[in-house]
Amino acid sequence: MTDIKLMNVFTHKGSGGNPCPIVVDAAALTGAEMQGIAAEYGHESGFVLPAAGGDADYVFRFWVPRHEMEMCGHATIGALWTLATSGQLRSGQVRIDTRSGPVTGFVDLDHAEDPYVEITQPVGKVVDLTQDQENLVLAALRLSRSDLLDLPLQNAVTSRVKTLIPMKSVDQLNNLQSSMPTTETCCESIGSTGLYPYAVENQDERHFEARQFPKSSGYPEDAATGIAAAALAFGLLKNRLVKADSGRIRVLQGRPMGSLSEIGVRIGFADDMPVGCLIGGRTRSVASKGR
Template structure:
């Protein structure tokens, strides 16, 4: 029996965040048992396994209710937070093997006893959508082009592809009520794993609001999506919405769900070339979601 610890990742002022079940001793679990955890809790779940080689400290696997994921940023951050609190991090930085490649974790204990956690993501890839694809995305979201800001729609990725949809106003963003079947259909047609509409709150201050409607995770909306936030950072850089420097980009997500989250992204540069980014946020206990899946002790 493997213990499940539920945490909330990317909390904002101690509240909200994205709930994440973490199994810190998952080497004896097979894929079916891992997916059972994700299905019973109804959230993206992270599993910590022994490394397969000397180049890594751990192997992480990730499941949503419907399938396994190559990479999940908030589950990675949550699992590192759990490992740090259990005094299981002996190396710094931490090298993690995932299905999407190696991720490096940076974990630091603050003076107040809390833990600061950041993880790496590679430089983002950004590709504009065709006019027909834009129309299909708007139809899935239930909006017309007049609701969009005067910016391109992109497919962008640091690992999984997300579709960046610039909304003219935050109010329009929070009023969205897309049809889940339409979201899945359009995402499959354009090669995306989710629609990520966003709005500029304070451009010079690098503050944004966003929502995530996944393609087929088993739930209609995500309270915080680190992979999408990283993709958004590179979309913003591509469009010239942010300056090419390493100041933090703050992305608030989950407001419409009542789970306000804050994701921080810092892009790293060599001269004027973006090399990748650091993705981080605060973590808190999520004991309020302590249900007990079959075959697992909570």
């Protein structure tokens, strides 16, 4: 029997978060069985397997209802939280192999009953969209350029390409409407895995709000997307909306879904050059189910 633990990851003040099924002993599962679990729950799902050798402590795999993903931030954090709270971690620093490359997790084992978890992401790359690409995005979200800040629309990536769209206000952001077929067509045309409109909540305090409309996950919107928030952090840095330091950037997401979530991002620097980032958040256990 497969033990599936349902988590809410990137919770805000103890509620909200992105639902995520986790299987911490997935060695016997086939890819089709993992995908079946993701389809049953309708959410991105994480699966923990033993490392096949080398320097890694674990191998993590990730599925959405329609396909396997190379990397999933909230499933990684949810899996590490589950391993920690069940006493399965020997160290607060965990090396993980994923299909997008190696990831290191940092788990606050001094509070092992409810640890804050952060994971590494590589330095981000941010590229301004062309005018033709920008027009496709505006059409997909039924926006005009006057709805946006005087900043470029950008494709940004740490693990997966996300399209950053700078809205003028949080209200405008949360009134956006999208459709799955239109989003998929747009993302396919511009080389993106999701549209990530964002707004400035409080620039001095490094607070922002965002939404994620995924390309082809099998559902229209995510309540929290760590990989997109990491990409956004490098977009904010390039656009000078945050200072070039390692202070935590707070990204709220999921408000229109009734599942307000909070993602923390800290950019790391060496000799004033960004070298990567940490994304982190809180997790809450919801249920456990055998299958």
